[in-house]
Amino acid sequence: GExxxxxxxxxxxxxxxxxxxNCAYSNSASDYFIWYKQESGKGPQFIIDIRSNMDKRxxxxxxxxxxxxxxxxxxxxxxxxPGDSAVYFCAERGGGxxxxxxxGKGTKLSxxx
Amino acid sequence: GAVVSQHPSWVICKSGTxxxxxxxxxxxxATTMFWYRQFPKQSLMLMATSNEGSKATYEQGVEKDKFLIxxxxxxxxxxxxxxxxxxxSSFYICSASGTxxxxxxxxxxxxxxxx
Numbered sequence: 001g002e003x004x005x006x007x008x009x010x011x012x013x014x015x016x017x018x019x020x021x022n023c024a025y026s027n028s029a030s031d032y033f034i035w036y037k038q039e040s041g042k043g044p045q046f047i048i049d050i051r052s053n054m055d056k057r058x059x060x061x062x063x064x065x066x067x068x069x070x071x072x073x074x075x076x077x078x079x080x081x082p083g084d085s086a087v088y089f090c091a092e093r094g095g096g097x098x099x100x101x102x103x104g105k106g107t108k109l110s111x112x113x
Numbered sequence: 114g115a116v117v118s119q120h121p122s123w124v125i126c127k128s129g130t131x132x133x134x135x136x137x138x139x140x141x142x143a144t145t146m147f148w149y150r151q152f153p154k155q156s157l158m159l160m161a162t163s164n165e166g167s168k169a170t171y172e173q174g175v176e177k178d179k180f181l182i183x184x185x186x187x188x189x190x191x192x193x194x195x196x197x198x199x200x201x202s203s204f205y206i207c208s209a210s211g212t213x214x215x216x217x218x219x220x221x222x223x224x225x226x227x228x
Contacts, residue, residue: 008154009117027118032215043206043219044157089156099145101217103156 008087010108019077021107023090028071030092034101035064035075039086047075047088077109085111115141117209119220126197127228134192134223136207143209146190147217148182149205163190197227 013019025033031052037042050057050064050073056066063076073090087108091101116139126132136146145164149157161177163169163184171177179201181193190209194201204224208217 011219018173034216036219041222041224043117043208043222046216046218049216099215100147100159100162102159105156 008106008108010110012110012112013080015080015082015111015113017080019075019080019109019111021075021077021088021102021109023073023075023107025071025073025090025092025104026102027092027094028068030094030102032093033064033066033073034091034093035073036089036090036091037086038083038106044089064079080109080111082111082113085109091104115139115209115211115216115218117143117207117218117220119223121223122221123224123226125226125228128198129196132194132197132225134194134203134205134207134225136190136192136209136220138188138209138211141186141209141211142192144149144187144211144212146184147208147210148180148190148192149206149208151206151222153204157206160192163193179206194225197225199227202227 035047038044048059048062048064055066060077065074074107087106089106090104118137120135148160151157160175161169161171163182165184165187169182187225206222208219210217
């Protein structure tokens with residue numbers, strides 16, 4: 001379980017720069033991955049997803065890269081804006097029939113104007 | 114994207130009372146709904162999974178008699194925190210997914226404060 005008082009990793013970037021948020025997942029059998037953005041006091045918002053049979057997927061200003069060899073997932077945000085400031089969670093879908101997601105610890109992105 | 118509505122967004126209650134939180138899928142049929150709990154600066158912890166018309170599946174360590182979940186229709190699930198105590202104070206978030214969909218769409222969350 002989570003440690004009490006766990007400090008979220010923080011990434012601080014300048015407005016206009018590119019951001020890369022990394023995530024290590026645990027289950028080599030996971031077949032689906034998803035990135036969520038959570039602003040303070042709100043629920044998570046879907047950003048982008050990727051299946052395990054792909055290694056890259058692009059959306060609007062965002063790219064997700066999947067490296068199954070080292071069980072690593074990354075989210076790249078191009079031309080980061082102040083509105084991108086939030087906590088970003090990766091999630092993996094492991095086994096089970098109900099599609100349960102296992103969430104990572106999260107990374108706080110701070111964008112400096 | 115799909116819209117999930119969660120109500121109330123914030124509730125304060127006295128210790129010993131029960132609180133009901135509603136989660137509705139507004140524009141799709143939610144065959145599966147999920148309930149999470151989140152502590153400050155921490156990740157989401159899955160409490161239970163519910164399918165319409167059947168009993169919820171609770172995660173290990175989550176008391177089913179304490180956190181009652183009802184998924185009565187394809188658009189509504191409720192979480193009732195019974196006999197709430199201060200240690201139940203937290204941010205509770207629901208999500209929903211439809212048939213054949215991988216993505217879980219989240220509600221805005223409910224902040225529960227038990228005095």
